[in-house]
Amino acid sequence: MLNNLGGAQAGGQGGLGGLLGGLAGAAGAGGLLGGLGGTMQKAPPQNDHSFGAVLNSQFDETPEPEITPSQDQEAMAALMLAAMIQAAKSDGTFDEAEQQKLLQHLGEVDAEEAAFIRAxxxxxVDVEALVRETPEGMGPQVYTMSLLAIDLDTRDEAQYLHQLASGYGMAPAEVNEIHAQLGVPSLYT
Known part of the structure; x- marks a missing residue:
């Protein structure tokens, strides 16, 4: 059974702006989004780094050079961004101010990348398509990014997350564990 969600998210700054603000740091997200606008053919087919290592290299402030994401890693970044945008729209509102906030937090993006984001x-919102596009085993990660993109304070958002978790075959205990780790109200009682 879904929890009754009427209150704000527990545990500090939430929503898409909070996540992107925390991620963007000094570098912005432009480097990670390099292939989103259809330029993935410029990315190397593969590299020796995990998606997490690539993501960290885009946002940390160390003097180490950024890791160029592979085509698969750029595709995963595109999927994560799509999941965040869908989640942000799941409550039925995604006004111009929210859209501008998202673009602002992404940092420097070129025209092709901006076109991808606008598209x-x-x-x-299409939960079934998102589930189909998610590589096997990546459902919990995409679910987590979706959860980070919202405040989880409406029934529509809870219903969206329930549909997403169901599409990935996630058990209620697994979903609630993700929520607990993020300091967000549980989805299931």
Whole structure:
């Protein structure tokens, strides 16, 4: 059974702006989004780094050079961004101010990348398509990014997350554990 969600998210700054603000740091997200606008053919087919290592290299402030994401890693970044945008729209509102906030937090993006992001913003929320596009075993990670993108304070958002978790075959205990780790109210009672 879904929890009754009427209150704000527990545990500090939430929502898409909070996540992107925390991630963007000094570098912005432009480097990670390098292939989103259809330029993935410029990315190396593979590299010796995990997606997490690539993500960290884009946002840390160490003098180490950024790791160039592979085509698969850029595709995963695109999927994560699409999941965040869908989640942000799941409550039925995604106004111009929210869209501008997202673009601002992404940092420097080129015209192709901005077009990709705008296209994602204009797409309808489609949980089934998101689940189909998610590589096997990546459901919990995509679910987590979706959860980070919202405040989880409406029934529509809870219903969206329930549909997403169900699509990935996630057990209620697994979902609630993710929520607990993020300091967000449980989805299931």
């Amino acid at each position: 994602q913003m204009d797409k309808p």
